[in-house]
Amino acid sequence: IRTDSAVGYLSDDESHITSLDLKGHSHIVTKSESVGAVKEMSARDITISLGEDGEHIERAVLVGDASIQLAGEGGMPGRRIAGRALDVGLSPDGTTMSSLSGRDAVQLEFPADGTAPLRSVRAGMMDSTASANGELNGARLTDSVEYRELVGDPSGTSALGTPQMT
Numbered sequence: 001i002r003t004d005s006a007v008g009y010l011s012d013d014e015s016h017i018t019s020l021d022l023k024g025h026s027h028i029v030t031k032s033e034s035v036g037a038v039k040e041m042s043a044r045d046i047t048i049s050l051g052e053d054g055e056h057i058e059r060a061v062l063v064g065d066a067s068i069q070l071a072g073e074g075g076m077p078g079r080r081i082a083g084r085a086l087d088v089g090l091s092p093d094g095t096t097m098s099s100l101s102g103r104d105a106v107q108l109e110f111p112a113d114g115t116a117p118l119r120s121v122r123a124g125m126m127d128s129t130a131s132a133n134g135e136l137n138g139a140r141l142t143d144s145v146e147y148r149e150l151v152g153d154p155s156g157t158s159a160l161g162t163p164q165m166t
Helices: none
Strands: 005-010 017-029 038-050 057-071 077-090 097-110 118-130 136-142 145-150 158-160
Antiparallel strands (some): 097 118
């Protein structure tokens, strides 16, 4: 964790930290290399709630130029989510997203792979959906949604209504 200022809050018995308020140039890097796991989070300010063990992040609220970088295949960067504000819930492992919402200038970036080009989606708002096992399986994007595929001439864009992403 890197930040300009941090305030920690202890459990009632003072045995572990329950939450942290990170203010100014806040950045968190996890140890996870699993594909799709949260690798990095950054924003002006981040508030994190920790699990019962005081070790794993259960929820993070990122405000001000918020960004979440997911781990990709073979150590490469994976998908990236950005926006002015992001709210992410994490499963007990502290790195698998179980909920995600974004507000104001949300952008999803999907790296190029063997068959698909670099893609991005921009929208005013995003709310995720989760499967029965608690893992994210889709997102609803609203407010001025724009999809881009960077193939050949990168100036092509298309406006979409309210797409469902899976």
